Amino acid sequence: MNIVVVEHLPQEPAAAIAETLQQAGVDMRVIDPRYEPLPDCCDAAVIMGGPMSANDAFPWLKRELAWATEQLERGTPMFGVCLGAQIMARAAGSCIKPSPV
Numbered sequence: 001m002n003i004v005v006v007e008h009l010p011q012e013p014a015a016a017i018a019e020t021l022q023q024a025g026v027d028m029r030v031i032d033p034r035y036e037p038l039p040d041c042c043d044a045a046v047i048m049g050g051p052m053s054a055n056d057a058f059p060w061l062k063r064e065l066a067w068a069t070e071q072l073e074r075g076t077p078m079f080g081v082c083l084g085a086q087i088m089a090r091a092a093g094s095c096i097k098p099s100p101v
Contacts, residue, residue, distance in 0.1 A: 002027050006045065045077075065087055
């Protein structure tokens with residue numbers, strides 16, 4: 001199984017998730033989408049968090065959103081943490097906005 005782990009910042013690593021995947025013998029690739037291209041396809045994806053919003057206009061974030069949309073359309077299993085969940089929600093067509101609380 002080929003799993004892509006998208007890490008936005010070294011300060012917010014996929015530590016426990018990556019360790020668990022490695023112990024399970026899963027082929028895993030950690031990618032920083034700010035500097036590396038995302039693969040055309042994978043068997044599953046984990047999208048980690050970051051201080052930015054899925055609504056931000058960073059060029060790399062727009063590319064990541066397009067990639068996540070393609071993966072969802074293909075039926076790729078995905079798991080999102082914080083920002084990753086926002087990206088997945090936007091990719092699925094949801095609106096992301098601040099909570100009024």
